[in-house]
Amino acid sequence: MTAPPVRRRGRLTPLFFLSPYLLLFCLFVAVPAVYGLYISLHEWDYLLPGKPFVGLDNYAALFDPDSPVHDNFWTSMKATGVFTLGSVPPLVVLPLGVAMILNRRFPGRTFFRAVFFLPFVLGVAVIGVMWRILLDPNLGFVNHLFGLDIPWTTDLPWAWVSLIGITVWWTLGFNAVIYLAGLQDIPRELYDAASVDGAGAWQRFVHVTLPGLRPVAVFVTTVTILASANMFGQALLVTQGAPGIETRTAIMYIAQEGLVDYRMGSAAAMSYVLTLALIVVSVINFRIFRSRS
Amino acid sequence: MTETSTHTLTRRGLLGLGAGAGTALLLAACGGGGGPAGPAARQSGPASAAPTAYTGPNVTLSFWNGFTGGDGPYMKKLVDQFNGEHPNIKVTMNVYQWADYYAKVPAAVTAGQGPDLGIMHVDSVATNAARQIVLPLDDLAASLQLAEADFSPPVWQAGTYKGGRYAIPLDVHPLGMFYNKTVMREAGLDPEKPPQTAGDYLAALEELKKAGVQGHWATPFPFTGTFQFTSLLYQHGGTLFNDDASTAMFGGDAGVQALTWLVDLVKKGYSPKNVGQDADVIALKNGKAAFNWNGIWTINTLNEVEGLEWGVAPLPQIGSQPAAWAGSHQFVVFKQRSQDDDKLTAAKVFINWISRHSLEWAKGGQVPARKAIRESAEFQALKEQATIGSQIDHLFFPPPVAGVADVSPLIDTAVNSAILLKKEPAAALSDAVTKADKLLEQNRKKYGG
Incomplete structure (x- = not known):
């Protein structure tokens, strides 16, 4: 007679366990996302009494070359694209190499693990201002040290080299730690078996390590793409978008439009276009990894 | 400020206290009035008590600004001095980065949690007036008997929106x-x-x-x-x-x-x-x-x-x-869910007091907006500030739009x-x-x- 109540309770148990996250998810992700869609259909300043409905005008403006937002928006999308394309490959590949090295046994291993992770602990304000000073085209230590005369922060392509380099240095440790955890989850027996079958180091890497890391690599790639597409602080502090608005990223422009100029409808529309682009990229990313398996 | 002058001010303040109370009662009996009409809807009659005194019950004023740099300690010092001289007014100062401040204040005001008064840069005043974040201050200016001649025309004109006054200049930089x-x-x-x-x-x-x-x-x-x-x-x-x-x-x-x-x-x-x-x-x-x-x-x-x-x-x-x-920091008073006349009067006293003590503020690297202070021997003695301040008649501000x-x-x-x-x-x-x-x-x- 005790079985039915247990089962009945059991049906709801997962929901109870999920409810705290579900509540937060709805409150801070789902509801704002839908609300944002609603905002994007209006001319929206939350403090003005009138918030006229404008239909798809905010979206149409993004595709109308004569609108005040068109050039600014697409230049910023291009900047985000360039940064993402430039920063994701090194941020996926280099940390793997670092993780492989740090996974070996050698004296001072823990120290070096900390050293590689350390920059990630610093806030974007700290690393941004520090590198801006180090990379100053005329007074910076980097040019001084190497006897160079490179406009690291004020000209292309150098500004991108700087921003990507800074970001790789800064966040490499985070990806490396995740790879390291993934490496430690690969059973030792597989390596032993591979060695017994006569596999060399490279073959062990290709046929044991890489397949074993696939789920971790999907995670690292996806998270890195999203983080790069959301780049904001580095450009804001190091280049301020210079030269002109060439390094002003989509998030920087959206923040300006919505939170400084209070055109929140237009900013919301831009966010949705950016989101759509990121969804497409993420789907492609998952497809690529799935087709390999 | 020397110790003696502080005492003088306190005594004067005390004298004003009595006079102010009388005026306030008188005006209250008349049902308010006076001061040019502001453009936006005012919540009730203007509080036209004497500008230099507040006699009501103890009030606390929250004062927000973005003085995060070397200027912060100078303002803090002035606020502390003000609190010392005004036992029934307690001003608490909160400092944010300017960018955060401009994002936070409208949200706080909308939520009914806004500060009582704050500072805004001159080119933000009209926008925030249009967005009904700041209150019209025509009656405050009138009761403090402030006019263009007390400042300089460009800086005084810059604090208006659609013919109404929304800000009292503190400094120009x-x-x-x-x-x-x-x-x-x-x-x-x-x-x-x-x-x-x-x-x-x-x-x-x-x-x-x-x-x-x-x-x-x-x-x-x-x-x-x-x-x-x-x-x-x-x-x-x-x-x-x-x-x-x-x-x-x-x-x-x-x-x-x-x-x-x-x-x-x-x-x-x-x-x-x-x-x-x-x-x-x-x-x-x-x-x-x-x-x-x-x-x-x-x-x-x-x-x-x-x-x-x-x-x-x-x-x-x-x-x-x-x-x-030039930029200019200006005092503004924020809209509240319900208007508290005591707080408005106290805010008026505070703005007037700081404005009159803006020589101290000038030492932090500013030119006082107030003409009398700008032309005082004490300000002229601040050589660098006075040199930059000599450009006062050649400054410009964006139109208050x-x-x-x-x-x-x-x-x-x-x-x-x-x-x-x-x-x-x-x-x-x-x-x-x-x-x-x-x-x-x-x-x-x-x-x-």
């Missing part, structure tokens, strides 16, 4: 020309006679160039490249906008002349290419540059550099008339592209003007201008 005396001396220039005309300035730069010094580092960044550009724009007889800010005017001849002059500094080798953020002022400190047109706040920065021999002068007159960019600051990033971009030699000055400015006009039109619709 103009650009000045800072110079490194050692560098000038080594290049054979007289450090006691900084160049003040276009001809002298270029001649000095030429002398410096011969001595191997790039005298004026032309920065492509808003601080203070954009400010230098707008100063030169007004010097050449131009303006940023027409009077009602319906059209951008900075792309005309004056604008092109102004920006070309700055770009030529780079082209003629008086400035290095690719000057980074803040590199211009660092170069002045390091003795790599002779001149730096920077804000009055630079006084404190340079004072901290040991052994640096520096001076400051008004901006040289490059165009047909003197002009200098809602959303006018939205155009700033476009000007910043034009200045940046031109000084980094990416675009010709005329092309860079005309691109910005095209976009600015569209923005201004959008804002006119949005704010019903």
Whole structure:
């Protein structure tokens, strides 16, 4: 007679366990996302009494070359694209190499693990201002040290080299730690078996390590793409978008439009276009990894 | 403030206290009134108690601002002194980064959690008035008997919106020309006679160039490249906008002349290419540059550099008339869910008191907006501040139109592209003007201008 109540309770148990996250998810992700869609259909300043409905005008403006937002928006999308394309490959590949090295046994291993992770602990304000000073085209230590005369922060392509380099240095440790955890989850027996079958180091890497890391690599790639597409602080502090608005990223422009100029409808529309682009990229990313398996 | 004068003030304040109470009662009996009518809906009759005293029950005023730099401690000191002299008013000060402040305050006011009073930059006042964040202060100005003549016309006019007053000026912070005396001396220039005309300035730069010094580092960044550009724009007889800010005017001849002059500094080798953020002022400190047109706040920065021999002068007159960019901090009172007349009166007392004590504020690197203080011997004794303050009649502010600051990033971009030699000055400015006009039109619709 005790079985039915247990089962009945059991049906709801997962929901109870999920409810705290579900509540937060709805409150801070789902509801704002839908609300944002609603905002994007209006001319929206939350403090003005009138918030006229404008239909798809905010979206149409993004595709109308004569609108005040068109050039600014697409230049910023291009900047985000360039940064993402430039920063994701090194941020996926280099940390793997670092993780492989740090996974070996050698004296001072823990120290070096900390050293590689350390920059990630610093806030974007700290690393941004520090590198801006180090990379100053005329007074910076980097040019001084190497006897160079490179406009690291004020000209292309150098500004991108700087921003990507800074970001790789800064966040490499985070990806490396995740790879390291993934490496430690690969059973030792597989390596032993591979060695017994006569596999060399490279073959062990290709046929044991890489397949074993696939789920971790999907995670690292996806998270890195999203983080790069959301780049904001580095450009804001190091280049301020210079030269002109060439390094002003989509998030920087959206923040300006919505939170400084209070055109929140237009900013919301831009966010949705950016989101759509990121969804497409993420789907492609998952497809690529799935087709390999 | 010496101890004796503090006591005098307290005694005077106490005397005023009694008088104020009487006036308040009298006015309350008459059912309020007085003071010019404000444009926006006022929640109740104006509180017209005597300006220097508050006699009601104890009140706490929250005062928010963005004085995160060297200016913060000066304001804190003034607030502490005020609290000491006014037992029934307690002002608590909260400081945020300006960017956070401007985002936080409207949200807080909407949520009914807004501060009682705060500071805003002059070009934000109209926008926040249109968005009904700040309250009209016509009655406050009237009861404090403040008028244009007590300040200076541009700074007083800048705190209005659609004919109503929304802000009381605290200070102005103009650009000045800072110079490194050692560098000038080594290049054979007289450090006691900084160049003040276009001809002298270029001649000095030429002398410096011969001595191997790039005298004026032309920065492509808003601080203070954009400010230098707008100063030169007004010097050449131009303006940023027409009077009602319906059209951008900075792309005309004056604008092109102004920006070309700055770009030529780079082209003629008086400035290095690719000057980074803040590199211009660092170069002045390091003795790599002779001149730096920077804000009055630079006084404190340079004072901290040991052994640096520096001076400051008004901006040289490059165009047909003197002009200098300036910002201005202004007091505003925030809208509340329900109006508390006691708090309004106390806020009035506070604003008036700080305004009268703005000499202390000036020591933090500001020019007091109040004329009487600006012309006082004590302020004139602050040599650097007084020198920069001498430009008071040549300052300009954007027209008090809602959303006018939205155009700033476009000007910043034009200045940046031109000084980094990416675009010709005329092309860079005309691109910005095209976009600015569209923005201004959008804002006119949005704010019903």
